[in-house]
Amino acid sequence: GIAGTSTVTMQSVRVALLLALCGLCAAQEARLLTSKEVINKVVVVDKDFAVKYTIYNAGDAVAKDITLEDESFDEGFTRMSGLTSVSFPSIAPGESVSHSLVMQAHAPGPFNCSVAKVQYYTDDDVQTSYSSNPGSVSVSPSDEYSRAFNPHFVEWMLFGGFVAALVIIPFTSWKAAASKYSKKAN
DSSP states (O other), X not given: OHHHHHHHHHHHHHHHHHHHHHHHHTOOOOOEEEEEEEOOSSEEBTSEEEEEEEEEEOSSSOEEEEEEEOOTTSSSEEEEESOSEEEEEEEOTTOEEEEEEEEEEOSOEEEEEOOOEEEEEETTEEEEEEOOOOEEXXXXXXXXXXXXXXXXXXXXXXXXXXXXXXXXXXXXXXXXXXXXXXXXXX
């Protein structure tokens, strides 16, 4: 009687709890992964450099009203193109969106390029995530960059002229001496 009914009731409760737990585990949710990378290998004072953001929805639900904000570049930088705050209406599961920003630095030295903040909605819940951190970026002075990466045409032309002179002068002296001795031998 009663012992058998309570066992069946307990099993029913356990099955109901297990189904509810599985339902919670299977609930669809958007999960945004954001990468932030400085594209240029060398960042130079008063020269353009690019920053690329890629937001990927690794979840199984649509993310809505996505806002990307990056406050890394407030002081000492000029925005040349792109926006530091951008919105996307939605990102479906398994899809990604990209945004690029072109900046110029105004002072040399190390710069801590910190994370960007991403806010989005899953149903009515606001979610916040952060991008990857590119870390410290070294901003090189423009004269140091020019010295290292310019082709230096004038310097190479002068070097070529000096080498040619160092080869031609001894050769002409030898040729004159050789012709002088060959005339005496005949």
